[in-house]
Amino acid sequence: MIIGVPKETYPGETRVALIPAVIPSLIKAGMEVHIESGAGAESGYPDSAYTEKGAAIASSRLQLFETAKIIVQVRLLGANPEQGKTDLPLMQDGQLIIGLAEALSNPHALRELNTRKVLAFAMELMPRITRAQSMDVLSSMGTVAGYKAVLMAANALPKMFPMLMTAAGTVAPSKVLIIGAGVAGLQAISMARRLGASVEAYDLRPAVKEQVLSLGAKFVDLPLETADSEDKGGYAKAQDEEFYRKQRELLGKVIASSDVVVTTAAVPGKKAPILITADMVAAMAPGSVIVDLAAERGGNCELTKANQTVVAHGVTIIGQENIPSQVPYHASQMYSKNIATFLLHLVKKGELTLNMEDEITRETLLTRDGEIVHSRVREILGPLAGRRAEET
Structure with missing residues (x-):
């Protein structure tokens, strides 16, 4: 069973799907791992580290796709809508394609994958159950994004984070x-506290209060009532x-009283809710900073512009997308562990086993035999779920 790891083609994507450290465990389980030359270079993993x-x-990307039964990537077509199309002709019938697919926000891309009759798996749809914790890509990448967001804010803020008592005051x-x-x-809370800031946090889910205090x-307690604040996966529900x-x-x-605001509110498959209006930005002190981690979903701040840093009313608003790629070494390490664990779930003694009774397999599988099989994606697409790209 050959696992293929191609180089990422999405602009600015510096992560790699598998790092050298996980390869021995895959080989022990009866798999071979083939890497496109240079796939890990931008993450700090040279070809020599893989061969060791x-x-x-x-020998080439074409050869990789021709020989590998399973292709693992960071970004599949849905998360790489332009450059990802160049891989379509390389895909083989029955080939497994695993990675981040943006399946709920860009489900139409799956109809193009259907033309290749591949089995596509979306890592972002991993169920939040105990057995799947080590495969939870969203948690892994959220950890990286929260860490980096605070550093970005500290760098942009014209103040220091900690309280200091000096001879100068x-x-x-x-x-x-x-x-x-x-x-x-x-x-982000943990990182801001480490840097010495005074930190407050708000979430519409009362259950997380204990974690914040810990x-x-x-x-921040707000007198707001909501009967259903989170879904079965533990994510905040849209209101x-x-x-x-x-x-x-x-x-x-x-x-208005904060020097830094980091927003992280996102609802899977939906546009991010606007939590900070232009008027609210205007009420903040000049020099304040907003880091909007929901920029890829439209942003939690009304003035956020994706992949841009803008200044409005003297407030710096950072809307950087794909923040984990700014920390590619460890982001790849964490993502790779998620992918490797998922591969060990699917491949037993060198043989592929697809148990559709298993929640992990069922909830991540998007396409099979030219059909979209994921229930949530089919619901979003409606009648289009059964149609291929060339038919529309």
Whole structure:
């Protein structure tokens, strides 16, 4: 069973799907690993590091796709809509393609994969169950994004984070507000606290209050009622516009008094909710910083521009996408562990086993035999779910 690791083609994507350290465990399980030359170079993993661990370097991308039964990538076609199309002619019938697919936000890309009759798996749809924790890509990449977001904010803020008592006087700590206490938000809280900031955090899910307090931050309690604040996977659920209007009104004062705001609120498959309006930005002190981790979903701040840093009313708004690629060495290490564990779930003693009764397999499989088989994706596409790209 050959596993192929091609070089990523999405602009600015510096991660690699497998790093050398995981290869021995895959070989022990009866797999071979072939790497496209240079696939790990931008992450800090040269070809020589792969061959030392028993991997083979493919002579070309074409040869990699021709020989590998399973292709593992960081970004599949849905998450790489332009350059990803160049791989379509290389794919083989029945080949497994595994990676981040943006299946809920860009489901139409799956119809193009259907023309190749591949089995596509979306790592971002990994169920949040105990057995799948070591395969949870969103948590891994959220950890990296939360860490880096605080460093980006500290670099842009014209203040220091910690309280300092010096001969020149006392420096007050910066005030940091984290909106959204999921994995990224909790990591941002932890990082901001390490740097010495005074940290507050808000989340519409009351259950996370204990986690926020355990990290030494203050939990912002807002008098808002919601009967259903999270889905079965533990993610915050989308609310109606009236809820968000009241939320913005109550959060306004907290945001205005903050030096840094990091927003992380995203709902899978939907546009990110607007939590910070232009008027709220105008009420912040000049020099303040907003880091919008939901920029790829439209942004939590009304003034966010994807992949840009803008200054409005004296406030710096950072809308950088794909933040984990700014820390590619460790982001690849974490992603690789997720992928390798998933491969060991699918391949037993060198043989592929697809047990559709298993929740992990069922909830990540998108396409099979030219059909879209994932229930949530089919629901989004409606009648188009059964049609191939060339038929539309």
